[in-house]
Amino acid sequence: MRKKLNMLLGSALMMLLLSACANSAADKVELTFWTTTDKGEQTDFLQQRIDAYNAEHPNVKVTLAPVDFSTASNQFKSALLSGEKVDIFRSDNSWIPEFADLGLLYPLDELASDKDRASYVTSALQSNEYQGSLYGLPSVLEAPALLYNKRILHEAGYSSPPATMDELLQIAKKVSSKDRYGVYLNNDAYYALPYLWAFGGSTITDDKKIELTSANSISALSFMLQLKQEGATQKYPDFSDSYSRMMQDFSEGKSAMIINGPWAVLEILEGSEFKDADNLGIAQIPAGPNGQGSPIGGHSFVVSNYSDYPEEAYEVIKYLTSEEIQLLQSERLRTLPTQTSVYQNQKLADDPIIQGFKDQVDVAKARPLIPEGSQMFNDFTPNLTDILLGKQSVQAGVQKIEQAWKLMLNIE
Missing domain, CATH: 3.40.190.10 (Periplasmic binding protein-like II)
Known part of the structure; x- marks a missing residue:
């Protein structure tokens, strides 16, 4: 009798464990991230940061997928309109007005707090705005x-x-x-x-x-x-x-x-x-x-309006554009930070290349913020x-x- 009872208890426990595992798997958020970074150091850097994010967030799995920059805009539009799963996209800033006008991007107005927004270089954040709404977070700032x-x-x-x-x-x-x-x-x-x-x-x-x-x-x-x-x-x-x-x-x-x-x-x-x-x-x-x-530009991370997990996607792009990651990115790739405070960091404050481009950013101008701007x-x-x-x-x-x-x- 005792042996039979133990077997029943064991079976019940196994069922509970299997059920918990199934629920855990069902609760895991999977995000597809298309990037237009150059194959090589840029993509390697982004992959390393995503690996770190996945490790810190066991219920989230972000999968990075490189796409060719020259065809990425049309690929992104076609993918979303055909129902293909893309949650996060690294977009050239000049594409954002068109994407937003087509209703392809998730507006971040309710997700991005005033504190979040205040930390970015003003002109960089403005490049992510269209008709009064915010559609992305700036990752790389550029000004020739x-x-x-x-x-x-x-x-x-x-x-x-x-x-x-x-x-x-x-x-x-x-x-x-x-x-x-x-x-x-x-x-x-x-x-x-x-x-x-x-x-x-x-x-x-x-x-x-x-x-x-x-x-x-x-x-x-x-x-x-x-x-x-x-x-x-x-x-x-x-x-x-x-x-x-x-x-x-x-x-x-x-x-x-x-x-x-x-x-x-x-x-x-x-x-x-x-x-x-x-x-x-x-x-x-x-x-x-x-x-x-000089034309202010760069690349930003945007969230698909068709994503099942816009809030989780926002947390990913917020992490990837944080002060810590921006500093690491600038040190390794010599890119211009989009976070204002990073320019004052001692590691970059004495860097003539970073500061030289920062002087150009101060007098840079925006290209036309119209859907046809990239054309x-x-x-x-x-x-x-x-x-x-x-x-x-x-x-x-x-x-x-x-x-x-x-x-x-x-x-x-």
């Missing part, structure tokens, strides 16, 4: 600055980089020679934005007014053409493999200056010219006659290329871009 070779400028008699566009032209011409040129002129329209703002020009306003055909905008693009025509830039016959050429020439000392962002620093420091990191100078992009600026370069870049190659006038080029943008914006 003027990167220069201190040795080349010093040998030409300059103790400091150009502060104005006129000085940029003067110094770039002075340091140019048979085997070297002053500043790389990029045909990607993204890199034209600092020139536009320096001359008081613009692209599209937040209320969808096109300003690229204004006199100031035309002056800006004319100045870019002047840099090329007066021999201050590269002498290649075209812009094939443009970005790689820019990076290689600067890293090898074939160019004295480029405009680029913090994402480029690790690669530059591997170049022969910057084995001594102190030779890399970082300064604000020169001011023009009517202004100064505006589609017609801008090829027409800018033709302008810089002398295949069409500045006036003809901006008129073509204006017509294309009117179609994009559905303006009569």
